[in-house]
Amino acid sequence: MNKTIPLSVPYLSLDILKNLEETIRTGWVSTGGRFIQEFEMKVADYTGVKRALSCQSGTAGLHLALRALGVGYEDEVIVPTLTFIAAVNPVTYTGAEPVFMDCDDTLNMDLDKLETFLKEECRHVKGRVINKRTNRTVKAVIVVHVFGNPLDFDRLMAIRNTYNVKIIEDATEALGSFNLSGRYANRHCGTIGDVGVYSFNANKIITTGGGGMIISHNQQLLEYAEFLSHQAKADPLYYTHDEIGYNYRMTNIQAAFGTDQIDRLEGFIETKIINYKLYEQALQGIEGLTLLPFREDARANHWFYSLYIEKEKYGMDARELLRKLNDHNIQSRPLWGLIHKQKPYVKHQQFCIEKANSFEGALINIPCSSSLTAEDIEIVTEVLTPQTKSHFMVPPLLARLR
Known part of the structure; x- marks a missing residue:
């Protein structure tokens, strides 16, 4: 298991x-x-x-x-x-x-x-x-x-x-x-x-x-x-x-x-930033899979990490990838359902909603706990790497942290 x-x-x-x-x-x-x-x-x-x-x-x-x-x-x-x-x-x-x-x-x-x-x-x-x-x-x-x-x-x-x-x-x-x-x-x-x-x-x-x-x-x-x-x-x-x-x-x-x-907050933020960079480096080159960036002109706490999936390039959609991750005991979740589409709010006014529709159904969140280890990230990345790719290689930063 x-x-x-x-x-x-x-x-x-x-x-x-x-x-x-x-x-x-x-x-x-x-x-x-x-x-x-x-x-x-x-x-x-x-x-x-x-x-x-x-x-x-x-x-x-x-x-x-x-x-x-x-x-x-x-x-x-x-x-x-x-x-x-x-x-x-x-x-x-x-x-x-x-x-x-x-x-x-x-x-x-x-x-x-x-x-x-x-x-x-x-x-x-x-x-x-x-x-x-x-x-x-x-x-x-x-x-x-x-x-x-x-x-x-x-x-x-x-x-x-x-x-x-x-x-x-x-x-x-x-x-x-x-x-x-x-x-x-x-x-x-x-x-x-x-x-x-x-x-x-x-x-x-x-x-x-x-x-x-x-x-x-x-x-x-x-x-x-x-x-x-x-x-x-x-x-x-x-x-x-x-x-x-x-x-x-x-x-x-x-x-x-x-x-x-x-x-302990500043330590948690430091860990989350390091782990984000590990994911970023490990996922480079996987076509159709984009780790959404945080603003470069801000110090973001990097609370959650989001993946954008393009099915045509990656080979599976967000729903399929979500199922694959959870089948490997890697807890992940889809983006929230847009609220203006939720039953209590469908009759309320909305204004020019376009971009949000493109993210809905295409984003998932991957493990991001403050206690996440380099080994955990390696396991997640191996599952995210398509089987058609060559054998997963540990990125240099990840290897140094082992």
Whole structure:
């Protein structure tokens, strides 16, 4: 039986046991305890913001961000169609409607089409952006840094400032990623827009098992999001509630994981970049198989690795290759189904979606865990190499790391 190589699993150290032991010994296992504040401070320090607010998940963080920005009924939010559906569902939680936007070659939202939509498909009345087709106010844009690849911040914020729409950064995949040039150089994904959100799900670059984090330079926004996440409790002692709130708080046990994981983040990113380069070198020359690049003018965290398959050149399509990899106990997955085609969203507005259609059904993700070894990469590459090729040769960089 072949060794199982998982797609993306956390790299955990037994050093974390002392934190977990403290939560058990003190009884602080739920939504209070010192590790919550410690983890928030560490994330804020790492990303260069004044404060970070922990929450129950990345999805909860997006919901709180939308509520804190005042998004509600009769509003619209522009969202990408190429992303995980959790980036879009919170829009509907608020009663607002999503408008779906195409991607570019990086898989991120096509900012040219975003600007065209805001300029040509909307009216601008007294600071409001109104969709001509629906007469609804376009209140915000959710952008996702897909697989850890940052958007062009300068262009994004120029659009934000010109058209007066709020920007929510879904940085759930992009903790540790930033641009290397431009006005926003070296500022982390999640810290550029009006509000940013991270996720610590088990497959993310660091994990708390679950959980998320909201960051913003707007302290009033964070305070309101915190209020909502505590069931909108208006009095610290008495059970007075002025609004509908949510139980969206992170637990102390989750944060106990996070305080250890955040200290290891830069090491995880270094490993992921090395492993990406190993794949890149090993897959050179395989016709019809392209490892999608990360932006050269950014320090991407290289969270997920994507292969683009051209059936005519490679000899099999993405679905066939996916089956082959999994038959060899190599966990891999297809690209998400485009959200504007999903049953709950087929009737919602979409704008000039073209590029995303070309990626759907042609991309797969291959193993990328922080614990992935050179030997694992060699096994994956051997399976990816067509049998018609000559015997698989270990690339020089991979051989040196053995």
